[in-house]
Amino acid sequence: MPLARRTTLAAALAGAAPALAFAQPRAWPNRPVRIVIPYAPGGPVEIPGRFIAEHLAARLGQPFVVETRPGAGGALGTKQVIAATDQHTLLMVTGAVAIQPAVQPDIGYDPVNELVPISVVSESSMGFMVRPNAAFRDLAGLIAAAKAAPGRITYGSSGNGTTTHMAAALFGARAGIAWQHVPYRGSGQLISGFLAGDVDVMSGDLATLLPHVREGRGRLLGVTSPERVPAVPDVPSIAEVVPGTGITIWFALFAPRGFPEEAVARLGAELAPLRGGSPLGERMAAAGGRLLLTGPAELSERLRRELPLWRQVVADAGIRAE
Structure with a gap:
């Protein structure tokens, strides 16, 4: 290749490099993140939900905004998260996510296949x-x-x-x-x-x-x-x-299907240090709870384990949707 042509091509590529770098997608998150709590304001899930939102915002450089979306025992807000396609919407929910499909067989979603587990956050008596x-x-x-x-x-x-x-x-x-x-x-x-x-x-x-x-x-x-x-x-x-009646209420973080794997990993990495001691852990202990932050595998296993349990309890107690 003639020297003049090589020089011209190198200059063109050098000029394009900043534009190409700018076009690369930024690491997740690259916009504000919503954390939907599908219950009425003031419930117990808001304590860990808002603490985690503040922690992640400080660590990841984007606002994490908590929104309460009550209705249908949590089903309404959960459906809104499942329908989200922006890859910047999360669900902070209680263990009722494993109960509602038993109470409402026509609930309209499958938590196992339509929610991506991120972590069991905590549990409490x-x-x-x-x-x-x-x-x-x-x-x-x-x-x-x-x-x-x-x-x-x-x-x-x-x-x-x-x-x-x-x-x-x-x-x-x-x-x-x-x-x-x-x-x-x-x-x-x-x-x-x-x-x-x-x-x-x-x-x-x-x-x-x-x-x-x-x-x-x-x-x-x-x-x-x-x-x-x-x-x-x-x-x-x-x-x-009464033996066999002991259960806890647990809080968990999910994302909708299609959520990036790298975002799940990053959330886990940023939340893990809280396990070593944090004001949230101290507050939960004083209120009879435990901060867990288990990661996705434990959350997936817990959800699959509890779905059949609650179907049996609903059948035994004759519970119907209201």
Whole structure:
């Protein structure tokens, strides 16, 4: 090639290099990221959700915006995330993602095949709380009262098909009692109804219950985790009274199908250091929870394991969509 032509070609390529570099896609994320929470504002999932959003924004240089999209027990917001194609939308959800397909067989999506697991973020015990002047003093008293008057004892949850509902339904089915479920639209309305005396028992996560217990507005009959909780060591696990009823509420981060593998890996890498100690972990421990940040494999396995469990509980308890 003549020298003049080589010189001209080299100059052209050199001039094109900045443009080619500019055209390369930037590493994920290259725009603001939405974290959709498919429940009413003020619920327990917002605590880890907002903390993680702030942490990731600081680490990744893009805003992470939390949006609450309640409706249909979490199904509405979940469907919106599944439909997202921008590769910058995430779902922060409770273990109800494994419950809703059992409660609503026509829910319209498959969480195993249409959601990409990122991580189990945390898990926490729930509890059964009564008012200080309740007639029954412990779980055995609750069972006796419910058996003496089938259908008269009422319990409130944060919604039909939520984990707080299913914890009580599982306990009732295996204790052999008939008690009446009163669903509320989120934990805020549930607390208001409980304090007003509209239900006998409240089934809720410990982060919501403990402030009311500590201030004397409620009394814990039991925690739902398989073992006792260090934050309230004198309160028995419900599994001590009715074996096989111990469960936790867990929070997890998902993305819609088609989410880039490199983005899943980057999220995992940025979240992993929180396991070594963080204000979120300390806050969750004080409220009876544990920060996990397991990664995608554990989340995928947990989802697959719990789907058949809740189908059986829904069938045994005769739960129907509302």
